[in-house]
Amino acid sequence: MPILPVLAVAAALAPAAHARPLVLPAPSVQSPIGTQTLHLTDHARSRELMAQLWYPAAKAGQRPFANYMEPGVAATYAEVPAGTLRNVRTHARLSAPLAKGRHPVVILATGGIEPRSIYTLYAEELAARGFVVATVDHTNEARAVVFPDGRIAGPAEIPTTIEETVDWVPRAVAVRVADTRFLLDRLERLRGLDLRRVGMVGHSLGGSTAAEVMLADSRIDAGVILDGLITPAPIAQGLDRPFMVINVAATPPPPGWPFSEGYTRGPGSLWESLRGPRYSLTLDGAAHMDFSDLAIWKAQIDAPAFREANDLGPIDSLQALATVRAYVNAFFQRHLRDRPAPLLDGPSAAYPAMRVNP
Secondary structure (H helix, E strand, O other), X not given: OOOOOOOOHHHHOOOOOOOOOOOOOOOOOOOOEEEEEEEEEEOOOOEEEEEEEEEEEOOOOOOOEEEOOOHHHHOOOOOOOOOOOOOOEEEEEEOOOEOOOOEEEEEEEOOOOOOHHHHHHHHHHHHHOOOEEEEEEOOOXXXXXXXXXXXXXXXXXXXXXXXXXXXXXXXXXXXXXXXXXXXHHHHOOOOOEEEEEEEEEEEOHHHHHHHHHHHHOOOOOEEEXXXXXXXXXXXXXXXXXXXXXXXXXXOOOOOOOOOEEOOOOOOOXXXXXXXXXXXXXXXXXXXXXXXXXXXXXXXXXXXHHHHHHOOOOOOOHHHHHHHHHHHXXXXXXXXXXXXXXXXXXXXXXXXXXXXXXX
């Protein structure tokens, strides 16, 4: 299972001079949403972070729609034709006022070195459904973190071999856990957030992060892994809160791979260590990066280098997006808001690509 994508290896390739800008599908429900970025400093660790909130908004008026991606981040996707990511707008209005009430919170954890922006379509969907979503770029890990003063921090290291990745993963997850717990501390200072109801969903290395944060911090009430590896601690100690795993079809891990995968069953698996409500699903036709906005990119970007640099499957882009968004929303509606979610109880004719594992 890929943990790290190819990063800007196509820089030597000549992207097309002209490209059609990316168009982001809207959330499945029409409800105003807002977004704002947060520049945070963890003084105890001398560490700066860029985070972003997505949330249900009151009337947003004529506030501008937020940009999808900073130019400094877009530049790291060298295999994408020039102009594709320029001037792309989200469906969230900048600094729109938060809707009245107290809203449950979902932390959305990124894949290894990926920027928070390529999970925008999940963040927007959950915000339109009534959740406040918090994402964070992990400084010195993400491919580019852009600070308000224009500084850009890139990855401190990029593992290129199995041995390097095996060494890097636990160190990266430990930093991510500390970042996430600090983020939760800062969220507790904000009005309108219900920190008694907090979920976490993570893709790839973000899935490892979600499980490890749940183990370390009881503030996380429910968790979701999207095609992620499983580090040893959650398996050894178990998790007693609701948990859902969505994977692609099982593939054998590389030789020397010490981490478990979400689809693994039997003794010593995460599945057997889950003591709360648990769900195991498989998205047929998907590959690893179909659990990000790149699923939409693949339908709109005509560039062989882009497809070669990313692990994308044959599943239809809109089908992948709609399916994963529906199941993640259903899970958090049930376990953070105590609302009915019959979608979780068996196969659905509306989402035939999602297989419910026995």
